[in-house]
Amino acid sequence: MRGKVGSLDLTSSTAYVSHEFSSIFDASSQASVRGLSTPLGFEDLRLLHLATQEIRLSDASASHPWVVGLTWLQADNTVQSRFLPTGSPSLIISSLHNDTMETALFGEITQPLGSGWSATFGARAYHARVDNEQNGQGRRRASKTGITPSLTLSWNPAEQAMVWLRYASAVRPGGINTDGDYTSRTFQSDDLKSLELGWRLTMADDRLRLNGSVFGLRWENVQSDVLGTDSLVRTINAGRARNIGAELGAELHLAPFMIAANLTFQHGRLYRPSAAANALGDDNRLPILPDYAGGLKLSYLKSIAGIDFRLFATARYLGAARLSFDPSLGRSMGDYWVSDAGLDGFIGNWKAGLTVANLFDQRENTFGFGNPFTLRSINQRTPLQPRTVTLRLQRNF
Template structure:
């Protein structure tokens, strides 16, 4: 296309918060937040071309708009603390991809665009009752309910002459309710046990229709529901006043759903065959952790060290079909064993924070409908993440100020499951420097991100129709200077 500097991005937003003190122990908070984000083009490049170059037939703009209104009532009942929160949220997403390389799959020719749109409207309400703190037994019970609708569209359009080759219209209506609670019991001055559980039910109703060349090729009007119990258990023991050891286990759950919008190039498989299937199953994650937290040198240094294990069953994964359109599959069972640590050191005006995580995420039992070599690393999950940050408080002309800096590392991973590691990404460093000063009710800050000017590959994906066609790279954002101005009221 011969274009340069096409990726301009504009972000605008507003946030308003109001607090009303109804009585001595009762408060009402109202909040509103809105944001619009628009990019003129995507940010990836073609690796074979070198540098930040690529060869596409169309620009790929995107938009992301969000707004939400919330209200929170909290107060003291004497025997317990009550908190009720409700929020109304709206989220709109629009994006375009160049589908020219796949136009023949949809019966087209020449420049072709794939336009996606998502519109989400949600109502969320949550109420909790918690005990007064300080006793031998502390407890919390809560009720959660949400209802939301998600409208999605996907159109493949030939540009010259303009012709709609494929269209997909889908609506999901979801309602979820959950009752949860936990209790922390201090059996002795040193031993505490915390146990909890979440009982949930989720129902989804999906309606969808897809057309190719004006003919209906896929339609669905169906419902499904999922329910279960997710428990949690934590045991803590204080070896000394400054040394604590603990073990914990918890379970997470994600509901299943439906795939829609298939084309003749990607029919749905049947049980025992290859995915995608019409329905994808729920997945379950069980995590275990054992570690220690301790404080030394008059609490100037606080550290946490832990060993963890994760058992993930019937993993849901968003994949790309042979027609270039997305679907959700269950790829099998995986495990992840690792170690993590973090520390915070505070001494006078100085504060230093550091964290490190090393893991070995592997798919140990692939689903027969999604043939992947066993012991393949989980896609998109690095085996090493580390970060160190330092901050120093200052006085500049009698005004409080600060300076800070950080450096981090994100380890290597792969975009998709591949025995030969064809789609590598990650293995890069991050860095930033910042400074700020307080001027009574005003604050001013400067932040320089990507100080080293690294151009490493953060994400080896740019366009669903290019997967398997050309290797892409998404470099880090160039060194950027950010100015912040805020006022306290």
């Protein structure tokens, strides 16, 4: 909901989600350990209720533009795990209920400094709490309270140029692991601090647009998933990490052609591993994070008989990465190109389009794994979505 409160802008956003799903795996590898017969199934049943509310009040036209807001989140997560022996009753091994509450008060205000300069100050005061009940035992609680500040210094000498230097921080609350974790029953909050120098520039009568940034991030108590000896996934704090890099983008308009490109270089590494991470191996690359990524897009615009047509082709590259610090989960991923192509037609309020995604039907590994009980013995991978043809017809009102 959006509206006015006097001269101020009010925004309210409310959401509620109820989500239930179950997964059943082949857990025969655990049969002898559990004294059960094969084949052995394993069911993971999850039920989530999530409610969020955010209210923001702002005044963009003030001499010192500002925004202030309040956010609240409540989540109830129930997980039941059980083995499914052949010809025998199911065997419940874990019954878990997490009750999570997060609330925060945040704000930001901009101070003009003259000559195109301005400074923006922001802060977020938060409190997060999770209550955990497992297998009928007493309730355990983990909580975190704090403030994360931000500061941006920007220079906007003209409509065609902007440069900024931004410091920001963020915290992801910790939590409680299921019983049997070999390192700790709880994991700590992780803390991220970043510094970014960025720019946007328009040149050559708006035909050339350049943007980019150089950045550095420091990450304390990195949360990461590992695979326990019982083949169940839990969370550890892996230690301290840093990431430095640059993002570059450009867009060139040479009618009837348009060329856009982007490129990312980064070096994300764990430089001070925790005792738990040290036991997992000596590869200190941050999971999921490739050192290189980029893309290229070429578009051609043409009007025929009063209909505007746009023909486009894209190519994207994702560099090599790994899934986790844990060698059991650390499958290689990325290091592939994928291309799309399409044709759109516009006339009045109507638009029709034909798109071919994954043009060459590539099957490289993108992310994730399937069955944790067979991950150590069977190669598992999540390929790209196969070549997909989409036809669209759209009308704007």
